[in-house]
Amino acid sequence: xxxxxxxxxxFAMFSTIAIGNPTVQDPTKPLATHNTVPGAAELAKAVYEAxxxxxxxxxxxxxxxxxxxxVAIQAKMLAKWKATVNQGIREAERLQIMGEPAAVDILLRNxxxxxxxxxxxxxxxxxxxxxxxxxxxxxxxQRQAAAKQKECEKVSAMAALQPEVAEAAADKLSMELDTLxxxxxxxxxxxxxxxxxAARAAADAVMTKKRxxxxxxxxxEAIQANLPDPVALTSWANAAASQLKSTGKATVEGQGDVxxxxxxxxxxxxxxxxxxxxxxxxxxxxxxxxxxxxxxxYEDSGSVNGDDPTYSEAIAxxxxxxxxxxxxxxxxxESIQPAKVAVHHQQYLKQTASMARMGDARKVQTKGNxxxxxxxxxxSVYETNVKTYDAATKDLITFQxxxxxxxxxxxxxxxxxxxxxxxxxxxxxxxxAGLYAEDPNAPMQATLFHPAHKTMMAIAPxxxxxxxxxxxxxxxxxxxxxxxxxxxxxxxxxxxAVTIPEPDLQSIKLNLLVDESHPPLSxxxxxxxxxxxxxxxxxxxxxxxxxxxxAMITRFVTMxxxxxxxxxxxxxxxxxxxxxxxxxxxxxxxxxxxxxxxxLGIYRIPGK
Amino acid sequence: xxxxxxFCVGRIALSQSGLANTVILNTLFLLFCSLLPxxxxxxxxxxxxxxxxxxxxxxxxxxxxxxxxxxxPALAEIVPATGRSxxxxxxxxxxxAAYFRLYSFEDGRPGVVQFTSYDPEKxxxxxxxxxxxxxxxxxxxxxxxxxxxxxxxxxxAASGSPVLMTPEGALVDVDIAPLNPEIKTINASIxxxxxxxxxGQASTASGIIVEGVQx
Numbered sequence: 001x002x003x004x005x006x007x008x009x010x011f012a013m014f015s016t017i018a019i020g021n022p023t024v025q026d027p028t029k030p031l032a033t034h035n036t037v038p039g040a041a042e043l044a045k046a047v048y049e050a051x052x053x054x055x056x057x058x059x060x061x062x063x064x065x066x067x068x069x070x071v072a073i074q075a076k077m078l079a080k081w082k083a084t085v086n087q088g089i090r091e092a093e094r095l096q097i098m099g100e101p102a103a104v105d106i107l108l109r110n111x112x113x114x115x116x117x118x119x120x121x122x123x124x125x126x127x128x129x130x131x132x133x134x135x136x137x138x139x140x141x142q143r144q145a146a147a148k149q150k151e152c153e154k155v156s157a158m159a160a161l162q163p164e165v166a167e168a169a170a171d172k173l174s175m176e177l178d179t180l181x182x183x184x185x186x187x188x189x190x191x192x193x194x195x196x197x198a199a200r201a202a203a204d205a206v207m208t209k210k211r212x213x214x215x216x217x218x219x220x221e222a223i224q225a226n227l228p229d230p231v232a233l234t235s236w237a238n239a240a241a242s243q244l245k246s247t248g249k250a251t252v253e254g255q256g257d258v259x260x261x262x263x264x265x266x267x268x269x270x271x272x273x274x275x276x277x278x279x280x281x282x283x284x285x286x287x288x289x290x291x292x293x294x295x296x297x298y299e300d301s302g303s304v305n306g307d308d309p310t311y312s313e314a315i316a317x318x319x320x321x322x323x324x325x326x327x328x329x330x331x332x333x334e335s336i337q338p339a340k341v342a343v344h345h346q347q348y349l350k351q352t353a354s355m356a357r358m359g360d361a362r363k364v365q366t367k368g369n370x371x372x373x374x375x376x377x378x379x380s381v382y383e384t385n386v387k388t389y390d391a392a393t394k395d396l397i398t399f400q401x402x403x404x405x406x407x408x409x410x411x412x413x414x415x416x417x418x419x420x421x422x423x424x425x426x427x428x429x430x431x432x433a434g435l436y437a438e439d440p441n442a443p444m445q446a447t448l449f450h451p452a453h454k455t456m457m458a459i460a461p462x463x464x465x466x467x468x469x470x471x472x473x474x475x476x477x478x479x480x481x482x483x484x485x486x487x488x489x490x491x492x493x494x495x496x497a498v499t500i501p502e503p504d505l506q507s508i509k510l511n512l513l514v515d516e517s518h519p520p521l522s523x524x525x526x527x528x529x530x531x532x533x534x535x536x537x538x539x540x541x542x543x544x545x546x547x548x549x550x551a552m553i554t555r556f557v558t559m560x561x562x563x564x565x566x567x568x569x570x571x572x573x574x575x576x577x578x579x580x581x582x583x584x585x586x587x588x589x590x591x592x593x594x595x596x597x598x599x600l601g602i603y604r605i606p607g608k
Numbered sequence: 609x610x611x612x613x614x615f616c617v618g619r620i621a622l623s624q625s626g627l628a629n630t631v632i633l634n635t636l637f638l639l640f641c642s643l644l645p646x647x648x649x650x651x652x653x654x655x656x657x658x659x660x661x662x663x664x665x666x667x668x669x670x671x672x673x674x675x676x677x678x679x680x681p682a683l684a685e686i687v688p689a690t691g692r693s694x695x696x697x698x699x700x701x702x703x704x705a706a707y708f709r710l711y712s713f714e715d716g717r718p719g720v721v722q723f724t725s726y727d728p729e730k731x732x733x734x735x736x737x738x739x740x741x742x743x744x745x746x747x748x749x750x751x752x753x754x755x756x757x758x759x760x761x762x763x764x765a766a767s768g769s770p771v772l773m774t775p776e777g778a779l780v781d782v783d784i785a786p787l788n789p790e791i792k793t794i795n796a797s798i799x800x801x802x803x804x805x806x807x808g809q810a811s812t813a814s815g816i817i818v819e820g821v822q823x
Binding site: 342381382384385388389391392393394395396398399400402403404405406407409410503504507508510511513514515517518600601 | 709711712713714715716717718719720722724728731732739741743760762764770771773776777805806807
């Protein structure tokens with residue numbers, strides 16, 4: 001608790017900062033936090049603010065020194081900011097244990113400041129005034145040596161029983177030490193340091209273990225809370241199916257007794273929640289990996305878990321949902337009146353079409369068609385209609401699909417793959433900061449090598465402007481103004497939703513024999529109509545208008561169920577690295593579309 | 609109406625009536641043979657005239673019968689009517705089979721007429737693959753025949769070659785020939801039409817003919 005209080009104390013000293021992620025418009029925005037371990041967000045905010053204030057001091061001071069030399073430096077201020085930066089490093093190390101990628105950014109910032117402060121110390125300490133400060137500091141060490149020795153021993157003794165108090169006291173001692181020690185030469189300061197280090201080590205040893213235990217517990221709790229339960233889903237669906245079979249209705253929590261299509265709607269909702277949960281679990285496991293790979297330097301932290309259990313969990317979850325879908329439709333078919341077959345069938349088509357859009361389309365379509373065939377058999381006149389409709393539309397769709405395949409294979413020339421463009425343009429060049437290693441053969445992992453704001457300042461001018469193309473665009477919700485583009489490597493995108501003009505819409509509907517009172521009668525045409533009306537596109541091309549960098553862990557741990565459409569249902573994003581994911585980044589780009597490709601063609605936006 | 613389609617419809621009709629003529633000639637030859645013994649014996653002029661008139665009558669009957677046979681399904685089975693299609697591109701494409709389908713619905717939505725160069729049961733997997741598709745409110749073949757519908761054209765010359773099509777929303781006239789009881793196919797023709805591939809490259813066909821077999 002004391003740690004957080006100290007954080008708040010630092011926080012109160014400076015003006016508030018905007019939390020978010022570094023964007024093209026505001027590259028200085030700090031990395032967002034996921035706050036799985038309570039207190040992490042406040043701590044990160046406080047440390048960021050302290051670090052930014054320190055940077056402001058360093059910049060001002062560097063300018064003053066450039067003009068007037070070392071005499072421009074006030075020893076007291078220099079010491080204060082040096083102590084602040086070092087305290088920030090300690091706090092960032094604690095954030096690291098809490099699985100916060102912001103920690104990496106803060107460490108990079110403060111290590112950069114450390115180097116620059118060291119130059120300022122050299123400039124200051126070599127002036128006559130600086131030498132006086134040095135002599136006084138050494139005298140102070142000598143004068144208080146005995147008292148500090150006792151104080152440090154007291155802290156060491158407290159560490160086992162009152163670790164939080166000991167840590168706060170050690171922090172205070174460390175900051176005191178920082179205000180003096182850098183004015184004194186390495187050899188002269190040597191004898192006075194061991195008691196401080198001993199107190200620091202004693203407090204840290206206990207607190208680090210404690211923090212790791214707390215973090216692991218919080219992460220495990222969060223994983224358990226988010227992990228979908230296929231067994232529970234199956235038993236819920238089986239119960240609903242048996243109700244449907246006997247009465248044609250089933251009880252859905254909060255809705256009362258509802259018909260088959262409403263039960264399927266509830267299943268789809270649960271599918272989405274589970275899928276969102278799996279994405280969050282993936283992020284949480286990445287954060288936990290830092291504790292288990294040894295990359296943290298703590299020897300007792302366990303072994304590497306090489307497998308990615310979330311993959312198999314995601315496959316199992318979607319398989320369970322699809323089996324439940326077939327079960328529900330089949331159960332409904334058993335009790336349905338022939339007169340209701342058409343209405344239910346058309347609702348199921350709409351639903352299975354949207355399911356096919358979100359996940360493994362082929363699997364959904366196969367399973368869906370099997371289940372729907374049972375329902376259709378209950379009304380032979382309608383069944384004939386559906387079969388005729390399928391025969392009357394399937395060749396059109398086959399030709400359109402082949403035409404589109406040709407179209408898409410021609411696109412890359414003008415609209416190269418977005419992930420590739422982002423990679424090329426955010427590569428480090430020489431000393432210029434970047435997210436990707438300069439060596440093009442290095443693994444394609446966006447990594448924070450430099451502070452996030454410096455990285456963003458370096459790459460922002462290059463990221464905005466190029467034309468890019470990308471596939472699999474889904475509207476976040478039917479009313480949302482944006483669509484999202486699934487993750488490709490470490491890039492994902494948002495696109496302003498495009499409205500296809502009415503005449504185009506009409507001719508598509510005409511082709512598919514669809515109007516207000518005649519809905520599509522097959523999954524593939526229902527999917528095609530959805531694609532056009534709701535803005536689910538198989539590909540888009542456009543111009544990057546904005547970008548933001550964000551940590552992979554934070555992106556996934558804080559993934560909302562709605563946003564989780566950036567990962568197809570039935571899968572999770574792989575990490576493609578065996579090491580800690582704390583420093584791994586994602587780039588979100590915003591695309592102003594020039595054209596969109598729906599299931600039946602390409603719509604070019606006039607003037608783009 | 610495209611004059612080219614007249615030519616083709618005519619050609620098929622000609623070949624069928626040619627076959628019917630052969631039947632008639634064969635019948636007449638047999639009748640003539642049956643008259644031969646009389647030639648070697650002494651016959652009165654009256655008798656001769658009677659016989660000639662009888663042969664004439666019989667021949668007339670046979671001609672009518674042959675005509676009827678030619679139009680009957682039994683003969684149509686003997687004559688292989690597989691349909692055909694032709695696309696008059698700079699390098700013309702043709703098939704020796706074509707199909708006609710009319711899909712109509714119980715629920716009141718418009719129906720579709722489809723002429724294909726491939727078996728619709730198997731889908732566009734035999735090449736060249738041609739699909740001429742037009743919406744119609746007609747629910748019977750006789751109601752569609754003789755009409756000009758607005759439709760679209762899809763064409764793929766070979767497996768893996770680019771798909772050419774008329775653009776979405778740019779419908780072309782599809783002339784469906786009036787029903788001809790002497791032929792089994794339903795025939796359609798399209799005048800000059802521009803087809804586009806996915807790169808936006810245009811190909812102009814000066815005419816398209818499809819003579820589709822009904823199921």
